[in-house]
Amino acid sequence: MNTLIFRTAAPLIVIVMLVFAVFVLLRGHNEPGGGFIAGLIAAAAIAVYGMSAGVPAVERALRLPPLSIAGVGILLAIASGLLSAVVAAPFLTGLWTFIHLGETEVALSTPMLFDFGVFLVVFGTVSAIFLALETAGEAG
Amino acid sequence: MAASPDISVAVLVAAPFIAALLAPLLCRVMGRYAAWVLALAPAAIFVFLVTLIPSVAAGEVVRARYDWAPAFGIDLSFAIDGLSIAFALTISGIGALIVLYSGAYLEGHPHLGRFLGFMLGFMGVMQGLVLADSLIALYAFWELTAVASFLLIGFDHSRMVARRAAFQALIVTSAGGLCLLLGALLLQQVTGQWDLGAMAGQGPTIAGSFLLLPICFLIFIAAFTKSAQVPFHFWLPNAMEAPTPVSAYLHSATMVQAGIYLLARLSPLLGGTPVWTTTLVIFGGATMVWGSIGALKQTDLKQMLAQSTIASLGVLVLLLGFGGETATIAAIVYFLAHALYKAGFFLIAGLIDHETGSRDITALGGLRDKMAASFIAAILAGVSMLGLPPALGYLAKEEMYGVPGPLQWLEIVALLAGNTALGALAIALVARPFMGPLIPTPKPPHEGPVAMLAGPLILGILGIAAAVLIGWTATQLIVPAATVLAGHPVDNHLGFRLDLADPAIWLSLATWALSALIYWRLDTVRTTLRRLDSLLGWTADTVFDLAMAGLLRLAHGFASTWQNGRLRFYLLVIFLGLAAALILPLVILGGLSWSLISPDLRPPEWGVFALAIIGLAAVVFAPNLLVGILALGVQGLAIALLYLLFGAPDLSFTQFMVETLSVVMFALVMIRLRLDTHERRTVPAALRDGGLALLCGGGVTAVLLAILAKPFDDRLGAFFAANAVPLAHGRNIVNVILVDFRGLDTLGEISVVLTAGIGVFILIATARRVLPTETTSLAKPRRTRRPRAAKPAPEAAP
Numbered sequence: 001m002n003t004l005i006f007r008t009a010a011p012l013i014v015i016v017m018l019v020f021a022v023f024v025l026l027r028g029h030n031e032p033g034g035g036f037i038a039g040l041i042a043a044a045a046i047a048v049y050g051m052s053a054g055v056p057a058v059e060r061a062l063r064l065p066p067l068s069i070a071g072v073g074i075l076l077a078i079a080s081g082l083l084s085a086v087v088a089a090p091f092l093t094g095l096w097t098f099i100h101l102g103e104t105e106v107a108l109s110t111p112m113l114f115d116f117g118v119f120l121v122v123f124g125t126v127s128a129i130f131l132a133l134e135t136a137g138e139a140g
Numbered sequence: 141m142a143a144s145p146d147i148s149v150a151v152l153v154a155a156p157f158i159a160a161l162l163a164p165l166l167c168r169v170m171g172r173y174a175a176w177v178l179a180l181a182p183a184a185i186f187v188f189l190v191t192l193i194p195s196v197a198a199g200e201v202v203r204a205r206y207d208w209a210p211a212f213g214i215d216l217s218f219a220i221d222g223l224s225i226a227f228a229l230t231i232s233g234i235g236a237l238i239v240l241y242s243g244a245y246l247e248g249h250p251h252l253g254r255f256l257g258f259m260l261g262f263m264g265v266m267q268g269l270v271l272a273d274s275l276i277a278l279y280a281f282w283e284l285t286a287v288a289s290f291l292l293i294g295f296d297h298s299r300m301v302a303r304r305a306a307f308q309a310l311i312v313t314s315a316g317g318l319c320l321l322l323g324a325l326l327l328q329q330v331t332g333q334w335d336l337g338a339m340a341g342q343g344p345t346i347a348g349s350f351l352l353l354p355i356c357f358l359i360f361i362a363a364f365t366k367s368a369q370v371p372f373h374f375w376l377p378n379a380m381e382a383p384t385p386v387s388a389y390l391h392s393a394t395m396v397q398a399g400i401y402l403l404a405r406l407s408p409l410l411g412g413t414p415v416w417t418t419t420l421v422i423f424g425g426a427t428m429v430w431g432s433i434g435a436l437k438q439t440d441l442k443q444m445l446a447q448s449t450i451a452s453l454g455v456l457v458l459l460l461g462f463g464g465e466t467a468t469i470a471a472i473v474y475f476l477a478h479a480l481y482k483a484g485f486f487l488i489a490g491l492i493d494h495e496t497g498s499r500d501i502t503a504l505g506g507l508r509d510k511m512a513a514s515f516i517a518a519i520l521a522g523v524s525m526l527g528l529p530p531a532l533g534y535l536a537k538e539e540m541y542g543v544p545g546p547l548q549w550l551e552i553v554a555l556l557a558g559n560t561a562l563g564a565l566a567i568a569l570v571a572r573p574f575m576g577p578l579i580p581t582p583k584p585p586h587e588g589p590v591a592m593l594a595g596p597l598i599l600g601i602l603g604i605a606a607a608v609l610i611g612w613t614a615t616q617l618i619v620p621a622a623t624v625l626a627g628h629p630v631d632n633h634l635g636f637r638l639d640l641a642d643p644a645i646w647l648s649l650a651t652w653a654l655s656a657l658i659y660w661r662l663d664t665v666r667t668t669l670r671r672l673d674s675l676l677g678w679t680a681d682t683v684f685d686l687a688m689a690g691l692l693r694l695a696h697g698f699a700s701t702w703q704n705g706r707l708r709f710y711l712l713v714i715f716l717g718l719a720a721a722l723i724l725p726l727v728i729l730g731g732l733s734w735s736l737i738s739p740d741l742r743p744p745e746w747g748v749f750a751l752a753i754i755g756l757a758a759v760v761f762a763p764n765l766l767v768g769i770l771a772l773g774v775q776g777l778a779i780a781l782l783y784l785l786f787g788a789p790d791l792s793f794t795q796f797m798v799e800t801l802s803v804v805m806f807a808l809v810m811i812r813l814r815l816d817t818h819e820r821r822t823v824p825a826a827l828r829d830g831g832l833a834l835l836c837g838g839g840v841t842a843v844l845l846a847i848l849a850k851p852f853d854d855r856l857g858a859f860f861a862a863n864a865v866p867l868a869h870g871r872n873i874v875n876v877i878l879v880d881f882r883g884l885d886t887l888g889e890i891s892v893v894l895t896a897g898i899g900v901f902i903l904i905a906t907a908r909r910v911l912p913t914e915t916t917s918l919a920k921p922r923r924t925r926r927p928r929a930a931k932p933a934p935e936a937a938p
Contacts, residue, residue: 029870032789034878040797047804067901070894077887092883096869107869111879114886118879121890125897126801132904133808 039122073120175243222620316365367399420461520600563655722839
């Protein structure tokens with residue numbers, strides 16, 4: 001599996017997959033996509049990278065342990081829910097604001113933050129399992 | 141009472157807890173003087189309660205109410221009436237003296253601050269218990285007293301016996317606590333009220349309910365475990381492992397009285413029913429006799445006192461069982477008298493132990509000159525315990541003998557026997573350590589410090605004063621309490637009078653004479669009883685040990701049967717459960733539908749369908765696991781294509797990713813962890829697994845067919861379709877549901893994903909440590925096939 005072709009192509013594939021994951025994450029509210037599926041795509045990218053470059057390289061690239069990334073995701077999701085307390089609305093009430101940049105209108109919202117949280121949890125958890133399995137294989 | 145009841149009651153309830161929190165700090169700063177300061181808290185509570193006495197005696201009930209769980213209609217409500225103030229006065233009054241005493245008793249102990257904190261904390265929960273009006277609050281405080289008792293009995297935690305005693309007390313009393321919770325819930329079901337005050341007058345409703353028996357028995361178990369009634373009495377003697385102030389406070393005057401309080405509090409509601417009278421009389425009587433016999437067997441001062449406490453608790457239960465005005469008044473007087481003399485005796489026992497180094501009555505004697513003040517205190521307590529005038533104990537005994545009951549003679553004989561035994565003990569407790577020739581003790585005897593003498597002396601004097609001033613005591617304390625207990629106003633007829641026509645006088649004389657007789661032959665009585673005991677061979681304590689050992693064996697057997705470490709077995713159970721959950725409701729409730737849907741498919745759809753079938757067939761006939769996993773992936777991708785063709789792009793998208801990742805993960809697990817790829821099932825195993833798979837698959841199919849047989853209800857779908865854009869600014873309904881409409885569900889799901897991830901991570905990390913040394917193939921599947929759990933939950937992406 002670890003051929004020269006794969007090793008050469010892998011970084012390109014990884015970059016494309018990660019960009020695609022972000023794209024899927026951001027379009028999710030209006031088109032097919034969302035945090036969950038984006039997390040899976042990004043985790044698959046990590047798996048590809050791990051198979052080609054090895055676990056230490058992935059760990060260096062991620063900077064944070066993947067389970068910590070997942071933990072940050074949970075906290076982000078909870079925090080996005082708590083934001084509604086500012087306007088005395090119930091937990092997890094969606095808040096929206098629209099920013100006009102010339103022609104385009106950018107929507108910012110707490111559900112978007114929440115979806116980022118979902119993305120980070122799925123990405124972190126699945127990556128953690130992959131990396132653990134890879135490491136186990138290398139050790140054994 | 142300038143402040144509103146809400147505020148003053150809140151301060152009253154919270155004060156002990158605040159003092160408890162301050163205790164360790166104060167002890168560090170002030171050392172031995174900390175106890176003097178801390179005793180101020182219960183003393184202040186006592187004074188405050190005393191100021192309340194006149195208005196409460198006049199029939200006023202001080203009520204306070206705080207929101208607790210308004211959604212369930214449960215409030216934290218308190219009520220101070222005649223009954224609760226009598227108990228609260230003993231708790232705070234004796235509490236102040238005990239705190240003072242403890243400071244000297246444990247002087248220099250490294251954990252004195254912790255001890256005083258526990259004591260004051262216990263005082264707070266005990267006071268909360270007797271002041272609580274809400275049944276739920278009562279239950280909560282009830283359980284907390286068990287926790288406090290656990291901490292205090294096990295205070296000397298380096299000793300095994302202390303730990304065992306603490307554990308035993310916790311198990312027995314908290315089992316009773318759970319019964320109390322159930323009983324309280326049933327009472328609420330019958331009366332529709334959480335507050336005891338609001339239940340008043342509903343006695344006939346409860347007596348007429350079919351729940352009367354369960355309620356009574358649950359309450360009885362709660363009260364009997366807490367108040368050490370036979371057959372749950374065994375924990376109390378063991379609890380004497382606690383430091384003596386704890387025994388004096390928790391295990392004679394207050395905590396063990398919680399059961400009595402509960403019965404007294406509920407007697408206007410439940411009292412008078414046949415089950416109430418019969419049960420309480422039988423168990424109270426048995427406890428009285430058993431405790432008396434037990435007390436006569438002992439030579440250790442604390443054990444004698446503990447056993448006599450059991451007997452006295454039996455007397456109280458007996459009196460509550462009789463019911464009626466006289467018995468009610470007798471119960472209240474006896475409760476007060478007992479609290480005063482028994483706490484006093486315990487404190488004296490602690491003094492003797494502290495100053496001489498021994499508390500065995502056969503190794504003590506002639507201390508009257510060396511410990512004159514203790515001797516006086518012992519006489520004061522002894523007079524009340526023996527029931528001599530002019531002590532409160534005398535009035536209690538007279539009142540007891542005046543109880544007209546249904547079993548006139550039997551009950552008189554029983555009470556006579558119990559009082560006689562307790563009287564003999566009273567003489568022994570005063571005479572043996574203090575009279576006769578001086579016996580050398582481990583420590584040269586000398587008088588104790590003021591802080592330790594104050595308690596027994598004040599309690600002894602109160603026991604006499606309350607009787608001398610019976611006019612005030614009766615109208616201000618006893619009759620108001622008895623009124624609450626009886627549920628209607630009761631007459632006061634307490635007082636010292638000499639009426640030779642009254643049989644009570646003669647019964648009292650008989651009690652004293654028989655007590656003296658038993659005391660005269662105490663050593664013979666003791667050896668005889670002990671010989672009988674050794675014939676019996678077992679005690680309730682051994683039964684408890686057997687029960688606990690049995691429980692552990694059961695738990696171990698259960699765990700090793702179901703958690704046997706074989707993943708195949710777990711999966712078998714899980715899938716059997718799944719099949720049962722799918723099929724049984726359909727079979728039992730009906731709804732099986734065999735009308736097949738006409739397959740109205742276009743050619744591409746037929747193609748994908750065929751692909752799925754081919755994938756399945758490949759799974760079944762795969763030569764090894766790796767091929768099987770890849771084939772499973774083919775089938776999964778075909779399903780994803782079907783989703784796409786039927787207009788569920790989100791679902792299809794997710795299914796693609798999940799299938800891809802699953803195949804990669806399974807392959808990783810197999811290759812990296814060197815699973816045996818050529819493992820073949822035996823024919824019986826293949827039949828079993830295949831049958832189970834067919835059962836599960838058939839079940840899912842049946843459920844789907846049953847759902848399709850019903851008309852499709854699209855109210856939810858219509859709601860989301862109509863509101864996704866206006867309410868949530870999103871056109872992708874699936875995503876809007878996930879992150880907005882049902883955001884809380886998603887939050888729960890991602891928590892599950894993370895938790896599962898952590899679990900898998902730990903399992904792999906453990907396997908990594910274990911695997912290199914492990915050569916058997918048995919352990920591997922168990923550790924490595926778990927990642928299947930990591931397959932992202934499909935419900936997260938509908």
